[in-house]
Amino acid sequence: MDMDEKFEIEVDGKTLLASSGQTIAEALLANGVRTLRMTKKQAPRGVYCGMGICYECRMIVNGMPNVRTCMTLATPGCKVITQDDSDIKSPKTVLE
Amino acid sequence: MREVELIIIGGGPAGITAATEAARIGASVALIDENENLGGKVFGPTGNAIKGSASDKIEKDIRSQILKDFNRVSDKICVFLNTEVWDIVDQRIVLLYPRAGSDKQIKRIKGEKLIISIGAFEKAIPFPGWTLPGVFSVGGLNTLVKKKILPGERFLLAGAGPLQLVLANHLINAGANLSAIVNAASLRDITASAFQLFASIDSLKLRSGFDYLRNIKRHNIPIYRSHIISRILGTSEVEKAEIVEVDRSWNPVRGTEKEINVDTIAYGFGLIPCTELTRLCGCKHIYDEHLGYWRVELNDRMETTVPGVFAAGDGLTIKGYSAAIEEGRVAAIEACTQLDRVDKREVDRLLRPSLRKLRRFNRFGQIMDSLSAPRPGVFNILSDDTIVCRCEEVTVRDVISAVADGARDVNDIKRRTRLGMGHCQGRICGQVINELMWKFSGIRKARDIFTSRIPAKPVSFECLAS
Numbered sequence A: 001m002d003m004d005e006k007f008e009i010e011v012d013g014k015t016l017l018a019s020s021g022q023t024i025a026e027a028l029l030a031n032g033v034r035t036l037r038m039t040k041k042q043a044p045r046g047v048y049c050g051m052g053i054c055y056e057c058r059m060i061v062n063g064m065p066n067v068r069t070c071m072t073l074a075t076p077g078c079k080v081i082t083q084d085d086s087d088i089k090s091p092k093t094v095l096e
Numbered sequence B: 001m002r003e004v005e006l007i008i009i010g011g012g013p014a015g016i017t018a019a020t021e022a023a024r025i026g027a028s029v030a031l032i033d034e035n036e037n038l039g040g041k042v043f044g045p046t047g048n049a050i051k052g053s054a055s056d057k058i059e060k061d062i063r064s065q066i067l068k069d070f071n072r073v074s075d076k077i078c079v080f081l082n083t084e085v086w087d088i089v090d091q092r093i094v095l096l097y098p099r100a101g102s103d104k105q106i107k108r109i110k111g112e113k114l115i116i117s118i119g120a121f122e123k124a125i126p127f128p129g130w131t132l133p134g135v136f137s138v139g140g141l142n143t144l145v146k147k148k149i150l151p152g153e154r155f156l157l158a159g160a161g162p163l164q165l166v167l168a169n170h171l172i173n174a175g176a177n178l179s180a181i182v183n184a185a186s187l188r189d190i191t192a193s194a195f196q197l198f199a200s201i202d203s204l205k206l207r208s209g210f211d212y213l214r215n216i217k218r219h220n221i222p223i224y225r226s227h228i229i230s231r232i233l234g235t236s237e238v239e240k241a242e243i244v245e246v247d248r249s250w251n252p253v254r255g256t257e258k259e260i261n262v263d264t265i266a267y268g269f270g271l272i273p274c275t276e277l278t279r280l281c282g283c284k285h286i287y288d289e290h291l292g293y294w295r296v297e298l299n300d301r302m303e304t305t306v307p308g309v310f311a312a313g314d315g316l317t318i319k320g321y322s323a324a325i326e327e328g329r330v331a332a333i334e335a336c337t338q339l340d341r342v343d344k345r346e347v348d349r350l351l352r353p354s355l356r357k358l359r360r361f362n363r364f365g366q367i368m369d370s371l372s373a374p375r376p377g378v379f380n381i382l383s384d385d386t387i388v389c390r391c392e393e394v395t396v397r398d399v400i401s402a403v404a405d406g407a408r409d410v411n412d413i414k415r416r417t418r419l420g421m422g423h424c425q426g427r428i429c430g431q432v433i434n435e436l437m438w439k440f441s442g443i444r445k446a447r448d449i450f451t452s453r454i455p456a457k458p459v460s461f462e463c464l465a466s
Helices: A024-030 B013-025 B054-076 B138-146 B163-173 B187-200 B203-218 B276-280 B321-338 B344-372 B376-381 B396-404 B410-417 B433-441 B461-465
Strands: A006-011 A014-019 A058-061 A064-068 A079-081 B002-009 B029-032 B077-080 B083-089 B093-098 B108-116 B120-122 B135-137 B154-160 B177-183 B223-225 B227-233 B240-245 B258-260 B264-269 B271-273 B285-288 B293-296 B309-311 B387-389
Touching (some): A006 A024, B002 B013, B002 B321, B013 B029, B013 B054, B013 B108, B029 B108, B054 B077, B108 B321, B120 B138, B135 B138, B138 B154, B138 B163, B138 B264, B154 B163, B154 B344, B163 B177, B163 B203, B163 B264, B187 B344, B227 B264, B227 B376, B271 B293, B309 B321, B376 B433, B387 B396, B396 B410, B396 B433, B410 B433
Parallel strands (some): A006 A079, B002 B108, B029 B077, B108 B309, B135 B264, B154 B177, B177 B223
Antiparallel strands (some): A006 A014, A058 A064, A058 A079, B083 B093, B093 B108, B227 B240
């Protein structure tokens, strides 16, 4: 995989450069963006486990909330929004 | 419904080797992984982009060898990527949730035999400030650094366990500013285990360890032994870390606090096996006090207490990829024997070399785990405001009041506080809730575990409905 191939992604309306093979979380961290989500109590959260276990890195990706950005590859033009858990009306995932 | 002879869940070193072995033998195999690529954490798509020591080179060679072996027979293996397993019915039917990016829309698959090799995750102990952006698990930061991504300016490593050494070296070799290494184990603990390690003679791992220590010394990185992080200072992200000396039981020694100016922290106490799927299958698990985690009970052919359900790799006990490869091999050969694809008279001869290596790896893993298993004093750094359940933002104060109100067991705490009900399903807070209940009630009961529920991973409503 060519790691040097760069493309643009959109994060909260701003354009950032990602490299092919990077997850969305990796692309954000490489750009110095560490806060990815606000909890219901408005506490900032970012990547913690980096392997799909802790679900802390959930963001809104192409309109879909609760996407684990550490498990999702960045693609050219993808739109990523910092998730605010207090403002998510109908989460698309269920637990039990 | 698709049917195969052998389903393997988890495509890390154990799962890849199991699939390769079974396909070589001629069994029909499905290999399922939730990631974009096979390889797991150690043998992932990019491998290690950092120029490393001789032992890193050996790891790279092993990685390319097992991937080459796999690719030779991969046309005989049905691979599901980006696919979560959310339930296993009757120990045979695996229910799948294809995430975005999956090229298959198959929702269920049936196998005569099942190998579960889903790996491990970080052992985490809450401490004040640990939810701030900039605090990573050791494995989490390691994955980033291996891809040459440095998510901060000044780094601090804390906790215990061998992965810390590996990460320290990756950071140094990537040119990062590593301010300090903070390790809860005392020099005495480490010296004692060093002698045991020599006796276990895993020369590759020993050599890596020495390479790593030498490199840390050469770069004059301060190491604080018998220290833990007592809190993190910062409002929206990590601004500083405060560390404190600990005694033999890891109780903080008041008055020894020291602030270190860092913005990025990797923190963990070794790894613990993922047991959610073996628990869903009804396999028996035991809590190993010496290792400090729940593990599935197995016979020497990697079969669990449920016939036909096997487990392999760090999802059993933590030993690393060399052991995982051998375990994957043993599980696959035994499963294929039960499928009448291997001559029963041949099995012992086929398995002998792997079983011999595994005895050594097991010893090594035990020593490493006992070094990093958290000791009770570490819970004395918690403040009332410290978050215990990161997902539902349940604090120490909430746990204390639930216990005072008469909460009896971990499932009772869960009902009263929502602890363990969030997206991660108790994988993080479930590790410490027994200890916290014991601490705040003053009564040490039998260790308890959240009842395993489906879906094992959050899935969409549409998927559940279908």
